[in-house]
Amino acid sequence: MNDSGRRHSERSEESGEGMAHAAMEETSNEGWDAPPQTLRSAQGDNPNEPLPQITGQVVQADIAGFTAGWPLLQTPPLGSLLKVEDGGTIFAVVCDARTESIDGRPPVARLSGEADLESYLEKHPHLRHLLQTKCDAVAVGHQDGDQVRHYLPPSPAPLFAPVRLCSADETARFSRELDFLKLLLASPTHSDETTAACLRRAAAAHTTAGGGSASGGDGRAFLVRAGKELARLLGTEPQRLTSILRRVRP
Amino acid sequence: MTLDFQQLAAQLDDLGPQLRSQGEEAGQRLARALAEMRAWARRPDDLRRRLAEAQTSWRPAEPLSEPLDAAIDAPPPPGDYAALATDGSHIDVDRHSALPCYLINVGWARIRYGRSPDAELSSRPELTYGDRRLVLGDPTDASRDAPLRGNLLAALRSMREVERLAELAAAADADPAGVCLPLLALVDGTFLLWGLAREEITAPVKRYLLDEGMIPALDRLQALAQERPVLPAGYVSRPDRSEVVHSLRVAVCPLPRVDCRACPRRDDGSRPCDDVGVATDRQLFGALLAPGQRSAVFLRQPTPGSIEAQYYGDHRPAAFYLRTPPGGADEIACVEAPLWLARDGPPQADVAALHALLLDQCRRNMGYPLALMEAHEQAVITGPERQAFGRLMEAEVAAEGLAAGTSAKALSKRGRWL
Numbered sequence: 001m002n003d004s005g006r007r008h009s010e011r012s013e014e015s016g017e018g019m020a021h022a023a024m025e026e027t028s029n030e031g032w033d034a035p036p037q038t039l040r041s042a043q044g045d046n047p048n049e050p051l052p053q054i055t056g057q058v059v060q061a062d063i064a065g066f067t068a069g070w071p072l073l074q075t076p077p078l079g080s081l082l083k084v085e086d087g088g089t090i091f092a093v094v095c096d097a098r099t100e101s102i103d104g105r106p107p108v109a110r111l112s113g114e115a116d117l118e119s120y121l122e123k124h125p126h127l128r129h130l131l132q133t134k135c136d137a138v139a140v141g142h143q144d145g146d147q148v149r150h151y152l153p154p155s156p157a158p159l160f161a162p163v164r165l166c167s168a169d170e171t172a173r174f175s176r177e178l179d180f181l182k183l184l185l186a187s188p189t190h191s192d193e194t195t196a197a198c199l200r201r202a203a204a205a206h207t208t209a210g211g212g213s214a215s216g217g218d219g220r221a222f223l224v225r226a227g228k229e230l231a232r233l234l235g236t237e238p239q240r241l242t243s244i245l246r247r248v249r250p
Numbered sequence: 251m252t253l254d255f256q257q258l259a260a261q262l263d264d265l266g267p268q269l270r271s272q273g274e275e276a277g278q279r280l281a282r283a284l285a286e287m288r289a290w291a292r293r294p295d296d297l298r299r300r301l302a303e304a305q306t307s308w309r310p311a312e313p314l315s316e317p318l319d320a321a322i323d324a325p326p327p328p329g330d331y332a333a334l335a336t337d338g339s340h341i342d343v344d345r346h347s348a349l350p351c352y353l354i355n356v357g358w359a360r361i362r363y364g365r366s367p368d369a370e371l372s373s374r375p376e377l378t379y380g381d382r383r384l385v386l387g388d389p390t391d392a393s394r395d396a397p398l399r400g401n402l403l404a405a406l407r408s409m410r411e412v413e414r415l416a417e418l419a420a421a422a423d424a425d426p427a428g429v430c431l432p433l434l435a436l437v438d439g440t441f442l443l444w445g446l447a448r449e450e451i452t453a454p455v456k457r458y459l460l461d462e463g464m465i466p467a468l469d470r471l472q473a474l475a476q477e478r479p480v481l482p483a484g485y486v487s488r489p490d491r492s493e494v495v496h497s498l499r500v501a502v503c504p505l506p507r508v509d510c511r512a513c514p515r516r517d518d519g520s521r522p523c524d525d526v527g528v529a530t531d532r533q534l535f536g537a538l539l540a541p542g543q544r545s546a547v548f549l550r551q552p553t554p555g556s557i558e559a560q561y562y563g564d565h566r567p568a569a570f571y572l573r574t575p576p577g578g579a580d581e582i583a584c585v586e587a588p589l590w591l592a593r594d595g596p597p598q599a600d601v602a603a604l605h606a607l608l609l610d611q612c613r614r615n616m617g618y619p620l621a622l623m624e625a626h627e628q629a630v631i632t633g634p635e636r637q638a639f640g641r642l643m644e645a646e647v648a649a650e651g652l653a654a655g656t657s658a659k660a661l662s663k664r665g666r667w668l
Contacts, residue, residue, distance in 0.1 A: 103627060108616075124614065125367035126359065126624055 056135065056163040058084060061156035065092055065138040065187075068163045072128060073099055073117070075135050078190070079197025081171045082137050086161035090153045091174055092137035095187050095194040099133045107131070137163075138187040138194070140180035150179035172209035175202040175222070178229040185233060192240060196247030199226050203248070223248060276529065283498055283526040284319075284537055290501045291318040297501055301551065304500045304508035309550050311493035314568055314592060316546035318497075321539050325602050327610035328432055330364030332422060333621035335436040336415045337629040338407045341636060343384060343399040346660035348644045351379035352398065354407050356414045357628025359621045360422065362431065373628040376410070386455045396455045401445035408445075409463040411437050416470040419480050430478040434607040436622050440484045440586050441468065441567055446557050460561040468565040472590055481604045482588060484567065485619055489584035493550050494531045499523035531571060532582040539573040541580065544605050546570065547592045568592035570601065575609050578617030 056068035056076070066084070075097035076082060084090040101107055121127055142153035157163075166174065174180075184195045203226075207219030227245060234241040290297050294317070301312050316322070341353040357373035378384065378398075386402070388394035396402055419435045443464060446456050474480045500508050504522050513521050521527075528534050535545050547570045552558040558566055567586035574581050585608060591600050611619035631639070 105627070122367050123363070125363070126361045126369040126371060126620070129369055129371045130624075 056082075058157045058159055058161045058163060059134065061159060063139065063152050063156055065095075065136065066090075066157045066163075067134050067136050070097075070133045070135060072131055072133050075099075075133055076165050077197070077201070079194055079199075079201050081140075081166040081174060081198070081201070082163050083166050083170065084157040084161050084163050086158045088153065088155075089143035090139055090157050091141040091143075091148070091166070091180075092139045092157075093180075093184060093187075093194060093198050094135050095138045095189045095191070097133070097135035099131055102130050102132045105130075136189060138184060138189075140183045141174065148174060148177075150177055150183075152183070168205040168208040171202055171205035172218075175205070178226055181226070181229055182233060192244050193247070195230075196244050199223065199244075199248045202226070276533070279524075279526060280528050280533060280537055283495065283528045283534055286498050286502055286526050287319045287534070287538070290498070291320075294318065297497070300500055300503075300508060301497060304503075306496070306500065306508060306510045308496040308499070309493055309553060310497040310500055311548035311550045311569070312497060313546040314549050315598070318494075318546060319538060320546040321543045322545070322605070323543055324605040324609050327606040328364075330362075330429070331432040331434065331607055331610075332360065332362045333434045333436070333607065333611055333619070334358070334360045334415065334418055334422065335438075335619065335621035335625040336411045336418070337438045337622065337625040338411045339629045339631045340403055340407045341631060341639060342403055343397070344640075346657035347640060348647045349379055350381070350384060351377060351643065352384070352403055353377050353631070353639065354403075354410055355629050355631055356407075356410050357625050357630070358414060358418055359624035359628065360418060361621055361624070364431070371624055371628055374414070386458055388452055388454050394452050396452060401448070402451075402455065402459075405443045405445040405459050406463075408437075408439070408443055409459050409467070412441060412464055412467045412471075415482065416467040416474075419471060419474055419482070432479040432603060432607065433481065434604070434611065434621070435471065435480055435482040436611075436619055436625075437482075437484050438622055438626065439486055441482075441565065441588065442558060442562070442586075456557065456561070460557065465561060465563075465565065468562075468588060472565070472588065475591065479603070481591065481600060481607065483591075483604055483608070484586040485608070485622055486584040486586070487618060488581055489532055489571075490530055491532075491584060492528075492530050494545075494548060495526065495528050495534060498526045498528075498534075502526050531584075535571040535573065535582050539571065539582070541573050542575040542609055544570045544572045544585075544601075547587075547598070547601055549589065549592075564588065564590045570605075572605065572608060574612045574617040577613060578615070581617060 056070040058066045059069045060067040068082070070076070076094050078094055078097070080094050082092045082094060084092070139152055139157075141148055141150045143149075181195065184198060185191055187194055203219035203223045205219075206222040209218065227248075230241055230244060234244075294313070297318065298312060301310050304310070312318075313320070336356055336358045338354060338356045340355065343350050343352045353375055355373055355375045358371075360370045362368045384399075385395045385397050388396070398406060415435050415437055419433060422433055441464070443459060445451075446459060468482075471480060471482045475482070500523075502523055502525065504514060505512065515521055539545060547568050549566070549568045550558070552566065565588045568589050568591075569584050569586045572583045572585050574583065585604065587601065587604060591604075592598075608619060611621060614620040615623050
């Protein structure tokens, strides 16, 4: 951490909101995060990359979120915004992902020395039929007529409904209001990491939507606003607030 | 809990000493059996003659062409081949259920290795209900109608597994380059429908299951094998057979022509052949074979009038023992191949190919052929699935407005009525 960063850390102990603002002032879009550590991401943390045409499918759902199956080893990145459109529209943020055995038999590592996963699957072609990739997403809003509501949908996502990654424009539009942060912070799985990853991706989306200025443009303004909202929501939990803010800094 | 473990524990007190004592005796018998095996391997004609003359109720086996004590290494497996396996499970007719019916689920795995890898794992359930379809009728005598349940249903399931194996083997395409790959075609266990050997099984039942089912399926596999490299085999993990031990018993009998009815028992009641009386062939070949090696191919002498002699003809199973390769569970397996495969072609070429492919399959799955394992996983009907099946049948019967008809006994098991 440089001197400036240390100063901000010291100051942050005085006031959560002050800290939030200071942290955001430092933020820029340069060198945004490496892709999350999924086996193979459908997309990195940069929503400017063209969207791959992969979709998932809801396999389990409740009001608070859903689990979706995805093509093998292709998980949407942590914190990315998903959209389920089947009658209504539900927005949700990826909070976990995994690849596991389809029938409950635990995979046993054979340490056979294959250079990479693809060549391993070439040698053992049946494995593609026995593994499945899934991600969990926490519901953060839904479409209500022309309005996007940042609270839980009236009913769960329908089983087998298609799920897709939102584009940068959709992500920027959805995150204009920040009420969804409360739902993210209450997520039972990796809530702080998910919130931070979601803010990083949303900031990049705002930069893209705002024309992609070199200084970070709308992305930086978005993060400042988000930091203030986090400070309000986590006023009584300064350590948690610090933890999230550190994760949205470059 | 109704099993009284305290009473059970008291019965286990003698277990350790007994097992130790048995182990010492078994070690002595095994050493003698191996020595006899090596000695008789040098006298194949004498052994063949003694086996042919012997009057025993056992079914001894003799080597088809290799030495009795052969321990043979496999050639390297081809890089490109396909492994096909079928397996089955069933839900038997339950007279306590709402709808008398049975379900046979045949699962399969077809895996292609090499330059164009691919796999198919799937299963096909077959539900049968209706009074007339739940019996194999005897056209001449209604009292001899055979209900399709228990052993008979198990035999029907085995027949379906081999039928499906033949269908899939016939449908196995060439690889994208147009080359017909060697195809290993496995079933779990044996091609022989042992369940039909019992006396009460009537001729029409045998005709249906063998002449109209199993044998035509084996015929199809044989015809395919004449066109392309198809290697059908039954794989028995941890077999309990003792046909080769029986042959050794015949070999060492002091009688010039073996006749068990005239056994020259010793004063302590033991038989002279007990000196080589190893419990199973598995122990014998466990001592003889190194990991990855196979034994000679053996052929059992069928009992005259047995289903093997009457129905199987050239499909009679020849068998070799296989010690699984290093790196997985170390066990002796028995591999059955139809006689036409074990005997045909350049000396044992198909058996060598079968050996090589089985070793490759075992290496891929900790000592048990991978395709067979995956076929089993596709076929197996789990406990919860069985319960769900029962509920589905009840719901279907109720939806038709018919009385559920569940038995009083089945109902009473569902809860304690107070």
